[in-house]
Amino acid sequence: MSRENVLSLLLERPTEYLSGEAMSRALGISRAGVWKAIEALRQEGYEISSAPNRGYRLESAPDRVREGELAGPLAGCLVGGSLACLDTIDSTNTECKRRAMAGTPEGLVVIAEEQTGGRGRLGRSFQSPRGCGLYLSALLRPRLEPAAVTDFTAWVAVAVCDGIEAACGVRPRIKWTNDIVLNGKKLCGILTELGLESESNALEYLVPGIGINVNHRPEDFSEDVRPMATSLAQELGRPVRRSLLAAEVIKALDRMYAVFPQGKQEYLDKYRADCLTPGNQVQLITPASRQEARALAIDDDFRLVVELADGTRKALSAGEVSVRGMYGYV
Incomplete structure (x- = not known):
């Protein structure tokens, strides 16, 4: 975890040198511990310069989604206040549900570089190749009746559009109810699952899962999916930094959850504006x-x-x- 904390400090002041002593004091670890964290980050592809009597400065970073990159942008958020950034998982939704049943508090966001068993609606698989997309799920525990969350996926769809627009400057559309579409092709899928207490039928947890095609090339999709799918990189003509996109999507989810369900009119108006299905x-x-x-x-x-x-x-x-x-x- 020290390397994530060191990375977070370097990202907070990207144009400055930070001394090993200052980081040691801020993190409560030894200067040798700071040096080991710096070396570990360098081994992972982070370019960190060092200068005598000045310290360390982050020059460039690989496209990875990890706690150290997100902790600063998500400070103060309930959703994303706790993060689990994993290398490979069967499904971020499944992992969230496992942790929900183990008693994990709400606000956890699980992110994976790759899913081996990503799932979509109606039992379909969701292709999740390594390092291409943003695959995340959030664990929520709203104190509501199950009937009160039937429209939650629509709220999530609006939040995803908000996050993509904030990170990329382009706002996608929604194909009812929960496909995110850009230029007529599918960009993102959303799957919301819930858990009920067996005896009382009370809502125990709510898990929205989001899979966004970020830096996929056409060959990263299977032949049957390729004609209908796209990615942000394909549509924008440039790669998108996934940690930036993750931060904006999670912040949008946090803002949405803070007003759910009282802020219905705002999200209904935005959903109607974003949804391309009516009229077709x-x-x-x-x-x-x-x-x-x-x-x-x-x-x-x-x-x-x-x-x-x-x-x-x-x-x-x-x-x-x-x-x-x-x-x-x-």
């Missing part, structure tokens, strides 16, 4: 059928209002909707 011809997909409809609007409960071919209208709260012209539906 869609297919309503169930395991047994596909039904043509016209998407009309997002109602006050984040449901999608559609009109069927016979003129009947209904509001959808769940299920799968395919938009004409996207993801192979033409």
Whole structure:
């Protein structure tokens, strides 16, 4: 952990030299401990210069998402106040749920460089190649009835758009209910899972999981996914620093959670502005059928209002909707 603390100090003052003595006092470790942390960071690809009687300065850093890079930007946040930055995990959602059942307090964010069993909606897999994307989940424990969090994923979608816009200067759109889309291709998936107390049916925890395609090249996607997926780097024409994106997304989640559910109108208005589904011809997909409809609007409960071919209208709260012209539906 000392290397994460040393890294955090170096990042707080990126243009200054910090003496080993000053870092030793600030962190409560020996100067030899500071030197060992510096050498360990250098071994991991961090370029740290040193000058006699001046100390150390961070010159450049590899694209890694780790505690030392996030601790400063997330200071004072509930969501992200505790971090677990892992190399490889089956699923950040699954790890969050394991820690929830072990009694971990809310606010933990689990981030992984790679997921071996990333999951999407309806049991689909989510491709999570090493070092390409941002894969994170948050452990939350809202004191609410389960029925009060049915629209939570929509709030998360708005927060993700906020975070991407803050980090990259471009605001993606939302395909109802929880696909984040940029220039007509899928950029990010969101999967929210919850746990209930078996006897009382009370809400024990809520885990939103977010997978963003950040620096993927086309060849990083499998052939079946490639035509419908994109990444921030592909759309922006430049790489994106994942630690910066992680900090902005987590801060946006923290702001959102602080006003959930009282701030509904703000997030409903933003969701309606971001959602590209209304106004399009869609297919309503169930395991047994596909039904043509016209998407009309997002109602006050984040449901999608559609009109069927016979003129009947209904509001959808769940299920799968395919938009004409996207993801192979033409």
